[in-house]
Amino acid sequence: MSKNASNALGFVIALLGFIGLFMAPSYLSSYNLSLLGRFLSFGILAVGFSLIWGYTGILSLGQGVFFALGGYAMAMHLVLVQADGALPGFMARSFRPRITELPWWWQPFESAWFAFAMVLILPTLAAALLGILVFWRRISGVYFALITQALVLAFTTLIVSQQTYTNGFNGLSNFTTLLGFDLTSNSVRRGLYIATVAALLVAWLAAQWLARSHFGKLLVAIRDGENRTRFLGYNPTPYKVVVFAIAGLFAGLGGAFFVLHAGIISPADVGVKPSIEMAVWVAFGGRESITGSVLGMVLGRFLAEDISSRFPAIWPMLLGAVFILVGTVLPRGLTGLFERLAVLLTRSPSSLASSDSVQEPFVTPVTASANTPSEVSHD
Amino acid sequence: MTEALLELRDITVEFEGFKALNNISFNIQPNTIKVLIGPNGAGKSTLCDCVIGKVRPSQGSVYYKGRDITALTEYKITQAGICRKFQAPGVLERLSVFDNLTVAAREQRSWVKNLHGRLSQHERQNIEDVLARVGLTHKRDVQASHLAHGEKQWLEIGMVVVQNPELLLLDEPTAGMTSQETAKTAELIRQLAQDHTVLVIDHDMSFVELLDAPVSILHQGQLLVEGSMAEVRNNEEVINVYLGRSH
Numbered sequence: 001m002s003k004n005a006s007n008a009l010g011f012v013i014a015l016l017g018f019i020g021l022f023m024a025p026s027y028l029s030s031y032n033l034s035l036l037g038r039f040l041s042f043g044i045l046a047v048g049f050s051l052i053w054g055y056t057g058i059l060s061l062g063q064g065v066f067f068a069l070g071g072y073a074m075a076m077h078l079v080l081v082q083a084d085g086a087l088p089g090f091m092a093r094s095f096r097p098r099i100t101e102l103p104w105w106w107q108p109f110e111s112a113w114f115a116f117a118m119v120l121i122l123p124t125l126a127a128a129l130l131g132i133l134v135f136w137r138r139i140s141g142v143y144f145a146l147i148t149q150a151l152v153l154a155f156t157t158l159i160v161s162q163q164t165y166t167n168g169f170n171g172l173s174n175f176t177t178l179l180g181f182d183l184t185s186n187s188v189r190r191g192l193y194i195a196t197v198a199a200l201l202v203a204w205l206a207a208q209w210l211a212r213s214h215f216g217k218l219l220v221a222i223r224d225g226e227n228r229t230r231f232l233g234y235n236p237t238p239y240k241v242v243v244f245a246i247a248g249l250f251a252g253l254g255g256a257f258f259v260l261h262a263g264i265i266s267p268a269d270v271g272v273k274p275s276i277e278m279a280v281w282v283a284f285g286g287r288e289s290i291t292g293s294v295l296g297m298v299l300g301r302f303l304a305e306d307i308s309s310r311f312p313a314i315w316p317m318l319l320g321a322v323f324i325l326v327g328t329v330l331p332r333g334l335t336g337l338f339e340r341l342a343v344l345l346t347r348s349p350s351s352l353a354s355s356d357s358v359q360e361p362f363v364t365p366v367t368a369s370a371n372t373p374s375e376v377s378h379d
Numbered sequence: 380m381t382e383a384l385l386e387l388r389d390i391t392v393e394f395e396g397f398k399a400l401n402n403i404s405f406n407i408q409p410n411t412i413k414v415l416i417g418p419n420g421a422g423k424s425t426l427c428d429c430v431i432g433k434v435r436p437s438q439g440s441v442y443y444k445g446r447d448i449t450a451l452t453e454y455k456i457t458q459a460g461i462c463r464k465f466q467a468p469g470v471l472e473r474l475s476v477f478d479n480l481t482v483a484a485r486e487q488r489s490w491v492k493n494l495h496g497r498l499s500q501h502e503r504q505n506i507e508d509v510l511a512r513v514g515l516t517h518k519r520d521v522q523a524s525h526l527a528h529g530e531k532q533w534l535e536i537g538m539v540v541v542q543n544p545e546l547l548l549l550d551e552p553t554a555g556m557t558s559q560e561t562a563k564t565a566e567l568i569r570q571l572a573q574d575h576t577v578l579v580i581d582h583d584m585s586f587v588e589l590l591d592a593p594v595s596i597l598h599q600g601q602l603l604v605e606g607s608m609a610e611v612r613n614n615e616e617v618i619n620v621y622l623g624r625s626h
Contacts, residue, residue: 210494213493213494213495214481214482214485214487214493214494215490215493215494217474217478217481217482218482218490218493220471220473220474221471221474221482223473224471224472224473224474225469225471225472227433227453228465228469228471229482230452230453230454230457231431231433231453231454231457231462231463231465231469232454232457232462232482232483232538232542233454233457233458233462233488233542234454234482234488235452235454235488238489238490239490242490
């Protein structure tokens, strides 16, 4: 029953956290609020990351792609608003190829509602498509991680190479207006922040609900024994495709909010390195806990902002150290650590040994087959 | 003779030149128990793998109720009514005992229908019955990884039973059990055989005797002999290869 108790405790802590976040405009400066909003955008992505990695055991090193799809869809609209009917500056300046007219696939982004729809649809569709292609072939584990990493590399290379249409390495920036609101004004930024927290709350609640449904139980079953679920009469592929598409949706939503807070999105925000960092921070927070994943991610973004600007030389080493730490002694991240502490404080020492006896390996769960006594005796 | 529920026709399974099963034909009549025994490496588990689609035979076909299921996807074979208990307990380690049975008992296998909906009255009753039957009612909320080995075996038997399949393949159901537990398992299997068909794979002789069912001996990928336990016991060939008196 302690599991239910710790679940309830986690739920209460998370709700208190959300109340704190909703009240942040009263105690944070406008600059810090915007910064926090940016971190929370990654938190929305982390919700989905926990579902695919923590619950289903699918490690994706390419979540940056889906984050980018949402982010760029949002940014394209903002750029067009700023251009106000003219060709966006970087397109007008380009000369290889020289273009005089907005490309057809940019045109619908004049509409804010089309852009909002694309923020949700593009990443979901892309993730579902990738999932169908890969999971149907029963590709999983390290191979899947490598495919997603290759995908994010190809994706950023494509963006950089298509300077005329994407502004390449510089990314999309210099926009100030959405739906007539001035994104630089303090009141709009506060509203935007509240919207971000609300989106995170919705994603978090949806994920909690999903995790507790039969669907969620199946995800855990697939993680621990994908073949076993097949022999129980389930086809795991649609489950994996759907959860991967949901993670794509959350990543894209996070990307769109990130653009609104940061005022820019470029390949440097979504490439191979940021995508790997996402996995590191989710693991640090505890991938098997949705709340833990969000906390790890937000903390990670905060550290990235703080330490990397003050001590740029130390940052990569710190990141590596966190990766090693989580991979070796903290496979369940901060969440696992807190759970152990909670057990230590509330229960007798004898129960401690069994509380965390199953520690999953870092990347792919391996099912060991037990040699049964009677089998040996007849050899 | 009635139509066999399961029929293997001339099955050969090769692993890189090694014939794990060599031209085997084998069948089971409805609502009977059949026991398959043989030394390690005889091909017992491979035979099970063939039936449930884990291994594809290089020759021959598997028929279930007269339908060729050799090339069906694993989950479709299971949905057709064949369910297997694996040799190493295949419980879902990180789910509770109750949730393990829930996953097995759900009548819905599609993801859409598992998004919403609670357990139906029938499903819940079914799970409670099986919990009581395998003696795990008091451990319903325990995570499966915390069970003792014998309890895991029971849980997995429960997961097979709760699906109520027509054909049960039980691969070493008593491995790691005490003799008391073994006797209880034998009793359960005999109960099941009243309205199910059961194929048991084992090499625990005392357990097989408790089942009181026809026995087939598998040796080096081939069926050696079939008959009652007493007949098989006194067969010269069996004594030679299985008990290893001379080789």
